[in-house]
Amino acid sequence: MRNSALKLMGFGLGNVSRAGLLRAIGGVMVAIGSVRLTIATEAAPLEDVPNAWQCEEMG
Known part of the structure; x- marks a missing residue:
């Protein structure tokens, strides 16, 4: 996420x-319902989060 254009505010x-x-919130839900939202995720043990956060590619 650090290298993406996504901004959390x-x-x-x-x-x-x-x-x-x-x-x-209702407007966001309507907008999400009209598109197929796909978010790539990768599970990591809690103690590995600092290293996983720095990874630039999944897998």
């Missing part, structure tokens, strides 16, 4: 109303 819940948050 967050916010404090105080920045948006509950209704606004629910609308946004």
Whole structure:
């Protein structure tokens, strides 16, 4: 993930109303439902996470 264009962003819940948050989540769910989202993953033991995080290719 470190070398990908994917960016994870967050916010404090105080920045948006509950209704606004629910609308946004609903919009994301609709968007996800209209495409086939595939995420490549690889399992690693917890103690290997620091090394696995640095890996650039799966497998």
